[in-house]
Amino acid sequence: MKIAIKLAYRNLIGAGLRTWLNVIVLSFSFVVIIWMRGIINGWNRQAKDDMTAWEIGGGQYWHEKYDPFDPFTLSESHAPVPEELIPIINRGEMEPYLISQGTLYPRGRMQTIIVKGINPKQDIFLLPSQKLDTLITDAIPAVTGSIMARNLNITRGDRMMLQWRDAGGTFDATDIVITEIFSANVPNVDQGQIYISLENLQKMMNLPGEATIITYRDGHSPGLTELDGWNHKTKQELTSSVDELIKVKSVGTSVMYVILLLLAMLGIFDTQVLSIFRRQKEIGTYIALGYTRRQVVGLFTVEGTMNAVLAAIVGAFYGIPFLALQAKTGWTMPMDTSDFGMAIAQTLYPAYSAGLVIMTVIVIMFTTMIVSYWPSRRIARMNPTEALRGKIQ
Amino acid sequence: MFVFNHYNKNMENSHVIKVEKLVKRFPIGKGEFTALNGIDLQFSRGEFAGLVGPSGSGKTTLLNIVGSLDTPTEGEAFVLDHAVSRLSAKESAWLRRKELGFIFQSYNLLAVHTVFENVEFPLLLLDYTAAERKKMVMDALEWVGITDKAKSKPPQLSGGECQRVAIARAMVKKPSLVLADEPTANLDAANSHNILKTMENLNRDLKTTFLFATHDDKVISYLKRKIYLIDGKVDKDEKIINQ
Structure with missing residues (x-):
């Protein structure tokens, strides 16, 4: 083996x-595959981090009737905050919020929205909830996201009417003033919703001390998996949609990997086939000098596979600086991502792991080995005396 | 693991090659072509012999069988006491690796390797250390007088120099038997004589057996034994006692 190498x-x-043409093409495959996988991993991490920071914290307790996909459940999905959670809420490690349906009338238009009541002093989420503490005597302060603001064509300081139906079924209305417009990568905290203070919403809904969702700070799980009337949702469950999305995207990007690998493998396969025809005399000479035909097959397979080894080395030369730079500066998507409807930042920072690099190297090496071995099998059927004369067999 | 029985180079009377009733037929279309037809020959250690004859007389076929690159259809060829037809692929590779040297008409050097690497190749297969290999390669290059070309590659050499490298490669492991197929066919007269002188000296100094396949008069004039082959049969076996 040492001699073959x-x-x-x-x-x-x-x-x-x-050789260098094959090696350069193959090194592109190494670098681009690692970069693309890094982008997907980075997106996965960023999406989960953003969801944690803006929406789900370390996990949540949902009222048992709450269904985020069915707005008609909102009128029934609220209950008093459980006694055992109140001390934790008071310590600032949990935050309840109440959710209701409402209708907004910006500039004479009518828009059905979700109203969320949140504690203005909370610091579990990045939401600028402190802006809900703004003193306005004849209206309720509210904040909303940039997508919602763009859709409604509203800006900070705009005033509009909010209509809602309280727990007893009575319709009421008041003015709200937009005190802040925030920008988040998580559409679930932005699209179709406004935030007002929890106290105001509880008063408006006639539901004092009640909540729809209670969120705990990341890494501060209260350890209560069973709470009467509430369903515990772990962070893993709440981010499973991201995992599903990444899985689908990974399958999609695999097509790119296959195309890249095919291009590189085509070059190696072609070289191997050509070598076996052009280097018949050389093959015969190896046999005459004491190689078995199987050893010559091994030599050609090692030779083909070594393209991948050289490609890994060449790829490392320009790939490591490139990948490191990308991890630092990120890759800014050429189109606006806010309308994608998923938790995706405008600039994605690729995340590479040792596992990712090792797996990519193994997959490419193994594929190259198969592609190198395939045409080399012909050598095993060669007649050495004809090979020595360079006679095409 | 295969254990190779080393040929005892001190046994002066033992036969390096013994060929008995050797027949080789090749399929041609629906029929057969008989390249060798009942050859009986013996070669002792240190012989400088040649198979002489026109094209198609069976010289190269016999050389290939003796070199364990091919097997007989009938009969047997014993090389250093090993029956060629009974050797497995691994065993015949071992025989070639340890005891045989080949010199080809078109040199068959590895073009991308330097002269040093070409000559070193047979030693790589024999587990010599790097220091041993270096010494042996430089010795072999000195025998053929091309030490100054060690770093050159075959495309940079003349035909005569290439054949010298091929001789050095065949001789570097000091094999028991060297098989040379038309070694001067691509060389001019001056180079042919130089090459043949070199091989003659190596035969004398190292007691290596040389077996040629040739129809070149220049080579024939150097041979101490000439076996004339015609249509796959031995026509004449001449030994020159005092040349």
Whole structure:
């Protein structure tokens, strides 16, 4: 094996430009595949981090009737905050919020929305809830996201009427003033919703001390998996949609990997086939000098596989600085991502792991080995005396 | 693991090659072509012999069988006491690796390797250390007088120099038997004589057996034993006692 590696290296280096063309194409595959996988991993991490920071914290307790996909459940999905959670809420490690349906009338238009009541002093979420503490005597302060603001064509300081129906079924209305417009990468905290203070919403809904969802700070789970009337949702469950999305995207991007690998493998396969025809005399000479045909097959397979080894080395030369730079500066998407309807930042920061790099290297090496071995099998059927004369067989 | 029985180079009377009733037929279309037809020959250690004859007389076929690159259809060829037809692929590879050297008409050098690497190749297969290999390669290059070309690659050499490298490669492991197939066919007269002188000296100094396949008069004039083959049969076996 040591000799095969030594000879294969000499043969490859000796082949000059043909080797380097294969190696460069294959090194692109290494770098681009690692970069693309890094982007997907980075997106996955960013999406989960943003969801944690803006929406789900470390996990949540949902009122048992709450269904985020059915707005008609909102009128029934509220209950008093459980006694055992109140001390934790008071310590600032949990935050309740109440959710209701409402209708907004911006500039004479009518828009059905979700109204969320949140504690203005909370610091579990990045929401600028402190702006709900703004003193306005004849209206309720409210904040909303940039997508919602763009859709409604409203800006900070705009005043509009909010209509709602309280727990007893009575309709009422008041003015709200937009005190802040925030920008988040998580559409679930932005699209179709406004935030007002929890106290105001509880008063408006006639539901004092009640909540729809109670969120705990990341890493501060109260350890209560069973709470009467409330369903515990772990962070893993709440981010499973991201995992599903990433899985689908990974399958999509796999097509790109296959195309890249095919291009690189085509070059190696072509070189191998050509070598076996052009280097018949050389094959015969190896046999005459004491190689078995199987050893020559091994030598050609090692030679082909070594393209991948050289490609990994060449790829490392320009790939490591490139990938490191990308991890630092990120990759800014050429189109606006706010309308994508998923938790995706405008700039994605690729995240690479040792596992990702090792797996990519193994997959490419293994594929190259198969592609190198496939045409080399012909050598095993060669007649050495005809090979020595360079006679095409 | 296969254990190779080393040929005892001190046994002066033992046969390096013994060929008995050797027949080789090749399929041609629906029929057969008989390349060798009942050859009986013996070669002792240190012989400088040649198979002489026109094209198609069976010289190269016999050389290939003796070199364990091919097997007989009938009969047997014993090389260093090993029956060629009974050797497995691994065993015949071992025989070639340890005891046989080949010199080809078109040199068959590895073009991308340097002269040093070409000559070193047979030693790589024999587990010599790097220091041993270096010494042996430089010795072999000195025998053939091309030490100054060690770093050159075959495309940079003349035909005569290439054949010298091929001789050095065949001789570097000091094999028991060297098989040379038309070694001067691509060389001019001056180079042919130089090459043949070199091989003659190596035969004398190292007691290596040389077996040529040739129809070149220049080679024939150097041979100490000439076996004339015609249509796959031995026509004449001449030994020159005092040349």
